[in-house]
Amino acid sequence: MGATDGESLGPYNLLSTLGAGGFGEVHLALDPDGRTVAVKILHPHVAADATALTRLAREVETMRRVEGAHVAEVLDASMENPRPYIVTRYVQGRPLSAVVSGDGPVEGEDLVRLALGLAEALVAIHAAGVVHRDLKPANVILTDGEPVVIDFGIASALDSASVTVSGAVLGTPGYLPPEVLEGADAGPAADLFSFGATLAHAATGRHPYGTGPASAVGYRVVHHEPDLEGVPGWLGPVLQECMRRDPAERPSAGETLARLEAEAPAVHPAVPRPRRPFAAPAGQRPPAVQSPSAGRSPADREGTADPGGVAARGPGGVAGAPATEKTGVHALTTREWRPGRRPTPGKPSTEEALRHRRAVVHRRWVVGTGLLVSLAAATARSPLPEVSLLLLAGYGSVVVVDGGVALFARKDRVRAVVDLAGGVGAVVLWAVLGTFFSTLTLALALGTVVFVLVAILLSS
The missing domain is CATH 1.10.510.10 (Transferase(Phosphotransferase) domain 1)
Structure with missing residues (x-):
């Protein structure tokens, strides 16, 4: 043969x-x-x-x-x-x-x-x-x-x-x-x-x-x-x-x-x-x-x-x-x-499941990175205001670019809305944290979050 x-x-x-x-x-x-x-x-x-x-x-x-x-x-x-x-x-x-x-x-x-x-x-x-x-x-x-x-x-x-x-x-x-x-x-x-x-x-x-x-x-x-x-x-x-x-x-x-x-x-x-x-x-x-x-x-x-x-x-x-x-x-x-030709009734096709999974991962990424950036920017707000603004600007630029690509190239309005909400939410959370919590408290919270993330990465 x-x-x-x-x-x-x-x-x-x-x-x-x-x-x-x-x-x-x-x-x-x-x-x-x-x-x-x-x-x-x-x-x-x-x-x-x-x-x-x-x-x-x-x-x-x-x-x-x-x-x-x-x-x-x-x-x-x-x-x-x-x-x-x-x-x-x-x-x-x-x-x-x-x-x-x-x-x-x-x-x-x-x-x-x-x-x-x-x-x-x-x-x-x-x-x-x-x-x-x-x-x-x-x-x-x-x-x-x-x-x-x-x-x-x-x-x-x-x-x-x-x-x-x-x-x-x-x-x-x-x-x-x-x-x-x-x-x-x-x-x-x-x-x-x-x-x-x-x-x-x-x-x-x-x-x-x-x-x-x-x-x-x-x-x-x-x-x-x-x-x-x-x-x-x-x-x-x-x-x-x-x-x-x-x-x-x-x-x-x-x-x-x-x-x-x-x-x-x-x-x-x-x-x-x-x-x-x-x-x-x-x-x-x-x-x-x-x-x-x-x-x-x-x-x-x-x-x-x-x-x-x-x-x-x-x-x-x-x-x-x-x-x-x-x-x-x-x-x-x-x-x-064609795997999607005769799907099981009530069960999404492979393509639909993949799109749903990508949407879930994207939402988690926007929320998770938004929380982390907001916490880090709020911590640096008093001692290093330039760093604080730089973090917010960098995160905002990323979500705006991603949302623009999703809206105009992929025609995905849901993803664009998630990106916009993530950017606005990060700014609001930064303002709230900087107003009601001290720099020391925020620094301890940021250190704890970073430690947990590193532990998760090492364990996986």
Whole structure:
């Protein structure tokens, strides 16, 4: 692949390597607007398979319809040789597999949030007509206590003879359902089995079908019952239904989510569940620009798994906006990532929060420096009147310049008013302090304030 830090790939600037899996190497990157994304560059043996790339180009158009609070959305892709890549949302957090191995089983409210979040992710994925097929602890990222599912849909598009012979494995033992191990097609029911196995591992800290050679684990999946000892009572029956051997007997993602929403609050009523809406179903979204493979029969949505479980992990964003047409044999659409596109109801966007924070810092600066300058000028009023006036004049000049810039350049009247009020307030406070307090009292007060400020600076 040969990708190095600091290199550009299309419009993306690669920053660092995050890891590698069976189909590609993932890099932390910056998009043209300077926001972090994850770029998965396909391995050379995958890039050399024209059939696999054609299928992937077709599947990417479907994968991009998947949006939700608990999925790492596909934002962009390019199938042009020699280095095809896929861009996804970059999620900050730890893989569920690392959380369980490092911290032990997930319990209490955290387990409720994990179960509901994974179920919501599958509802969003299946609503777009996508099957993940490789849902497992390594493909679930926990960020702020909420799960985000990564790496959905890629394996199904790359399930070709040349790719699998070149080294990609067909899944993760213990998390692939019996029908896939026996060679049958993987439908949405396969994801429900993997969902149950993933939650069983999270709740118990054990792999539900044990460890050992892949053949031995696979045999247990087909012929034995999963190890669910230690799973909480509200969750155990749901996992048993999801991990039934016959895929026809498993519930759908929507049924599982409804069941969990009914059962989980009864056990953990204090868990807040802010419901964030998913994207509209695929039929209600604007059609994406089709790849050259449009018109062929749809590709199967099963495929080999990415054993590395590598995907977007780090500071994040959300899904994109309108598409722009690309040129080339494998034309794909590009959606710009706009974090403020679908904000959570009642929650300010990132830009609004940043503007509010800047306004708060500015007010604190004006008030704090005004108090300090007034106290210092009042202290020097009797013995050093020139210094007193110089301090007031300097402070007044600063706030007047800042207020002028805010009013005429930034059209920010609030900031200008704050600056004006700060300047007037400093003069009034200087006059009051100089009139009612002695120079010695003011000097002691000034020394105390300076001492406190220095202590705060040193401690921070």
